[in-house]
Amino acid sequence: MTAMTAPEPGVEAPNVLRERAIGLVRRFGRFVRTQPVGALGLVLVILILVIAIFGEWMVRTDPNALSPAFQEGPSTAHWFGTDNNGRDYYSRMMSGGRPTIALAVIGVIFGFIGGTFFGVVSAWAKGWVDLLFQRIVDSFLALPGIILALFLVTVLGRDTLDLIIVLTLLVIPPTIRVARSVALSLLNEPYIEAAYAMGARTPRVLGRHLLPNLLPPVAVLITTSIGSLLLISAGLSFLGLGVQPPTPEWGNLLNESRGEILYAPHLAIFPGIAISLAVFGVNLFGDAIRDVWDPRLRSL
């Protein structure tokens, strides 16, 4: 339907763009007014993303540079103090966000693509293919997230690529389930039948007509899973099974701090706050998006 109403290229005058921009700003303003908590979440998400993307360049010293200043508390020279090897903790904290966040975001993106694809195929194929897919999904969902992650780490390993696959595999099953159920209801819509009646083939019907309507609700629901994925990626590193030291990562920084906490409590407090704020912000923002999209999905 979008294909039929799409304007000719070049017809769109600048003032239309401006109106669109104003509309976007208005919608954003409404989001902030109606979902103040979600807006707080958005602020946290942006903060965390800034640290993840630019954090490594916002430091003055190499996060792995040793110095004789062991376990010092926060000072003007070392804003977050130093760790047991005299490494500047501010530098380590600022570099430590990227691995966790990158893993979670990449996992969600890949999982979203894979899960949507298999979910649509499963819903479209129906019959025994659908049944088999669903039972496989069920068997993945039969395990709590962290247990499945531990198993996959055992099988795959702990390199960056392995961890990306682990997190992707965690996202795929729930995404298949959501995408399939949305696709099942959309396949009954008249426009799908109309598209077939106009002679469109299946790939075109699924790609051009089903997918644009399927993606938003699935994406909204998957947004809410980024929080738990952050938890699992930081949690694996905390258990020593994720990002390996000396590469700083919030989870392994927290784990390493456990031995030193008596003499240097700041080593535990900073990564603890960072992980909590990241998960908290993502969850608040995700919940708010979900509420705006469809208030009926509001559960807790």
Add this chain to the structure above:
Amino acid sequence: MTAYIVRRLVAVPVVLFILSIAVFFMVDAIPGDIVAAKLENSYTPARAEALRAHLGLDRPVIVQYGDWLGGIFQGDFGNSLWNDRPIRNELWDRLPVTLELGLMTLLMSTMFGVGAGIIAGVRQNKIEDHVLRFVTTFGLAIPVFVSATLVVGLPPVFTDWSIKFGYVDFLEDPFANLGQVAIPAAVGALAFSSILLRLTRVQVLEALRQDYVRTARAKGLLGFTVIWRHVLKNAMIPVVTVIGLSLGGMISGSVFLEQIFSLPGLGRYIVNSVNQSDYPAVQAFVLLAGVLFTLVNLIIDLTYTVFDPRIRYS
């Protein structure tokens, strides 16, 4: 409804069968030779061949799978690659610790979560409600491994008190044991009770708005009786479900809590096994967790029909 129950009952073995295939063959596909790893320096082709035959690794992989699955049905999970002890004993020895931790977490979070949730719901928008909801924000925001690390680490920094490590068996000294498990349980309960509190509150609010509650009030019942007999009875159905579903959370929580509080339970065992690449142990644990989780989910879904006759599955 019978059709629904039958369909669920049939699905469970299928799901577990697929899980067992995945658990076995994914581990089987791991590159590397277990025999070479086990023999290390004493490796000779002849010894490797003998050990392979001893472990049954020279047979076709399908036969190995059948043997493994058959053993599990008889309670034989194979031996640990790490210390050669039967995995069944390893798991059985650690089960009580995890069970105790899980039950205590459940008890604490139910008592606090449901109790405070009722208060928050009944006193909506009053000071109690605001305070409790503020507290739950922290409970939901702070991951269990963060709060546990701080609970273990921070008190000795500022006080003379510290948590005593070194697990004491319940039979040796029941009070020391309970005290030891109570702290990690409370940490776990912080997160879970927040979820329960919010859910209970919403449910109570919804039940309070029902006609039958107004009727009960109108016929002059005491406030307490109305809450107890009419509101809670109807508000609790989803809460009971979430409590049942919390099993997965308990297992996940035990992984971190036992690690941080040095409790010799299953959660710590699985992390160690993963660390040591003790594949049979990981396989056994994962499969058992799957069985447990699936069965509990099934029971919850089925009891739903008992708790709430309005629900009719079609």
